[in-house]
Amino acid sequence: MVRQKIKIIKIDNTTARQVTFSKRRRGLLKKAEELSILCDAQVGLIIFSSTGKLFEYSSPNMMSIIARYNSLSTDQERREELELLLSENSNIAGLREELAQKSLELSQMKGNDLQELDIEELVRVEKQLEVSLSRVVDTKLKTIMDDIASLQEKGLRLRAENQKLKQKIVVLSQGKGPVKDAAPLLTIEEADHSDMVMHEEGQSMESVTTSDSSSSSGPPPAEDDCSDATLNLRLGF
Numbered sequence: 001m002v003r004q005k006i007k008i009i010k011i012d013n014t015t016a017r018q019v020t021f022s023k024r025r026r027g028l029l030k031k032a033e034e035l036s037i038l039c040d041a042q043v044g045l046i047i048f049s050s051t052g053k054l055f056e057y058s059s060p061n062m063m064s065i066i067a068r069y070n071s072l073s074t075d076q077e078r079r080e081e082l083e084l085l086l087s088e089n090s091n092i093a094g095l096r097e098e099l100a101q102k103s104l105e106l107s108q109m110k111g112n113d114l115q116e117l118d119i120e121e122l123v124r125v126e127k128q129l130e131v132s133l134s135r136v137v138d139t140k141l142k143t144i145m146d147d148i149a150s151l152q153e154k155g156l157r158l159r160a161e162n163q164k165l166k167q168k169i170v171v172l173s174q175g176k177g178p179v180k181d182a183a184p185l186l187t188i189e190e191a192d193h194s195d196m197v198m199h200e201e202g203q204s205m206e207s208v209t210t211s212d213s214s215s216s217s218g219p220p221p222a223e224d225d226c227s228d229a230t231l232n233l234r235l236g237f
Helices: 014-037 061-107 121-174 186-216 222-235
Strands: 043-048 054-059
Touching: 014 043, 014 054, 014 121, 043 061, 043 186
Parallel strands: none
Antiparallel strands: 043 054
């Protein structure tokens, strides 16, 4: 018959739990003793039951085993601290070397400390300067173009607002109230063209009026003379 596997969970029944604890405790202590005898090992086993009772096994002595454990733990902690300190010092040294190298490169980019460089290194520094200069120029041009576009947009807005103000002034000067269906706003060029057309039409009207007045002030037509002669003959003059 196959032995049923026991699930490793807490035993709820107090009596059964105490029985299981006693059996397994004796077996564990026996295994610790066998390990110490067979393998010549120093074994220290400490067990506290659920009621707080102490059970222990040690070979050769519990205090000596605990002292050895404490010394080993202290040495391990010291070794770990020393390794951490060495690692930090190594990182600091690497950072210092990198900082010194970057400082030297920056000084060379400024034109200093170039005497010890050979041709290849000088060419490398020159290329780095060209790349940096190209980036600076590109950034400057982009900034200038952005400013120009912003100013042009602002100028268009101001011209549109100026045109609106002009039309409002024209409406107010003519004594008219606000128009419900106002005509669309004209641009500056369209407004100038409209003013020229109105000026030419005004000049044409003035010329027509002048010609009419000059016509009316001239000699009377011949029909008036004929009518006066006929009247004199009828009256016997």
